[in-house]
Amino acid sequence: MSQLKPISHLDNIPSTPGKFKLEKSQPYTHRLRFHTSLSKLTLWSSFFLVFILFYYVLSSPSPSLPSRRSLNDSWGGPSWEKRVTRSAQRRSSHGLTVLVTGAAGFVGTHVSIALKRRGDGVLGLDNFNHYYEPRLKRDRQKLLERNGVFVVEGDINDSSLLKKLFDVVAFSHIMHLAAQAGVRYAMQNPGSYVHSNIAGFVNILEVCKSVNPQPAIVWASSSSVYGLNSKVPFSEKDRTDQPASLYAATKKAGEEIAHTYNHIYGLSITGLRFFTVYGPWGRPDMAYFFFTKDILKGKPITIFEAPDHGLRGGIGHSEEEYREWWEEEGSAQLRIFNLGNTSPVPVSELVNILEKLLKVKAKRKVLPMPRNGDVKFTHANISLAYKELRYKPGTDLETGLKKFVRWYLSYYPGSGKKSSWN
């Protein structure tokens, strides 16, 4: 756009002497000539400027846009590169070098710390968006820093940043967890799901396909891809073509996109279908988190009841289970695994446990399940993950929620003071 401004400016320059009072005196002729040549000079120099600008815009390679953006970003420079290198340094030659996207997120934080503790080199990437309280993300970042993990502030859609990271570090793996999460929010902000879960994922794959050596990719799909399926437990072999939310549809699209990049470029890609993950440092938009908050405040909570009066079970696993997810990839694999717990729990049972742990009675409002993206039930078949990864959840819901509640009360001190049974 900037090259247009001088052109419209040129259009406004008086180009004929008709706007000037004509006098026949010599000096005037000189002035007129001088003016004319000045106009010409201005015209030509402006034209030249436009040409230079135009040439610059056309001849700059595509990274010129991101590099202009980088003026506002907090990445780049020798001390930044040093921090990146140090964070990605693995402790032994057997260790992996992992880029964790969405590192300041709930799952990303736990994964980064688990990998770092076992000796892998870990670098985080996160855009610290405002989907939920940024303070929580910043505090997770501090936790990561205490554990030796540096989180680069940037977006997965920024290919120049991604390329720069691969210039500085030869990552063996990407743990891609950056995404627009949340099932119900997709009705409010559909574009953010397309931007992060589809465009962002493709951007990551585009960079991965071009670097040498190509990193293996492990990424977060979702149990929500099972959508309206009624056959339980959900198995990886089941159909996934009836998503109930745009969120689920973008995760399903991610699985198909993964297939393409494996097929064409031989990228090794493992998708993990998470089943309602919960625990300390969790996400405030999830039911167990805001139920805890509202129960403590004495505010009513809404329990969605499916039309067949079955309540959908939120099931999951706590941070211990993250440790065993990882294994060295063979080349060019395309895999998908369910990760969750195998005993579904009705939402009402989740509330019973929270009441017991918080020592506060919940004000329950039971409503028929709205058509808001939620599904009636979810239940994981995890035999494939057990067979191939030895994945075995070891935390029951009550133990996991106890850990969450303990964390919640210490993170939000004062929130539990009013706690008492009515």
Ligand SMILES: O=C(O)[C@H]1O[C@H](OP(=O)(O)OP(=O)(O)OC[C@H]2O[C@@H](n3ccc(=O)[nH]c3=O)[C@H](O)[C@@H]2O)[C@H](O)[C@@H](O)[C@@H]1O
């Ligand atoms: O399993 C997954 O794949 C997904 O798990 C969660 O989604 P969801 O299971 O819907 O998690 P919650 O928002 O915590 O909902 C749990 C259950 O509580 C119910 N619920 C939710 C909100 C509410 O006010 N009342 C209520 O009964 C929901 O219908 C649902 O059955 C995450 O938000 C997704 O990002 C993730 O991909």
